[in-house]
Amino acid sequence: MITGTGGLLLHLWLVVGLSVLGTALLMALIQSRLLAWLSCFNVAAKQRFLWFIALFPYGIGLYAITLVLTPALTHEFLSVDHGHLHSLQGHFHWFSWQGAGVLLLSMVAGWKLLVMLWRRSQHHHQLQTLLAFSEVDATGCYRVESDIPNAFTLGLLNPKILISRALDHALTTDELDIVYRHELAHQRARDPLRLSLFGMLVAVFIPPARQELYATLELLIEQQADAEVASQFRDPSAIAATLVKVNRLALRYQRQAPDFSACGFCTTVIEARIQQLLGSDHGRSFPIPSFLLSTFALVAVGMYYANSLHHSIETLLHYHP
DSSP states (O other): BOOOHHHHHHHHHHHHHHHHHHHHHHHHTTTTHHHHHHHGGOOOHHHHHHHHHHHHHHHHHHHHHHHHHHHHHTSOOTTTGSSSSSTTTTTTTHHHHHHHHHHHHHHHHHHHHHHHHHHHHHHHHHHHHHHHEEHHHHHHHHEEESSSSOOEEESSSSOEEEEEEEHHHHSSSHHHHHHHHHHHHHHHHHHHHHHHHHHHHGGOOOHHHHHHHHHHHHHHHHHHHHHHHHOOOOOTHHHHHHHHHHHHHHHHGGOOOOSSSEEEEESSSSHHHHHHHOSSSSOOOOOHHHHHHHHHHHHHHHHTTTTHHHHHHEEEEEHOO
């Protein structure tokens, strides 16, 4: 049995873990409806909402901790006299469902951390290998000696633009300029880092939901880069034509699943990208003020009734059949 601060921290770890996983499961159940609702918004608004979906389970976890530690607004926030679980004075029993839950959550979190570190190591090794077989041109772009026609941006903190020799030889000067500007947009926005962070956040979702969220953000990031390039040209159809040409060249080499955080010129479905380039309706912006006010109202109501919610959580934690 662990008492005092140690017991309290283990209880809080259980609360936040169950809250995060439970919320992620519920979000996965309604995810298709949420993504369908996003169709009326523009690319920037869709990205913000995707990040909200990814962060929402963690926000609920922190909110659950707040409800446990703060019985009511009439008390001092996170005061010492209410910073514990009253019925057991912070005692934590290993031989209980709480103990099993803490061990299971710790094992899952540890495994996820190890997988993440291993993948980061693999990504770094892949980047160094590609750079070793590349030459840098005057623009700072790396020309990779490869027979696979492809262009992508790779690297988290210092992303690099890589274009294969096969693609270099297959495209005209104007088409290569479009490809380079597209990858430059990824580099400036540090999109590989954004994809990597997003992948870490959605790791708590079930695999189908996680893959759909990642693929959706990947498509939106490509559309954002397309839009930035289109703003530099009078005729966006030239960009769409280049996209179709590169996609045809690289079709046989398309990867089946995301294996590392890289932004490739043709790693997503091109229909939505072409529709955005040639269409006139780019959607409306996201109503941020209304969204923030609604969120604040829900949090305030929850805090007002924190006393009953606090004791409900305690009752669940201390239930022994």
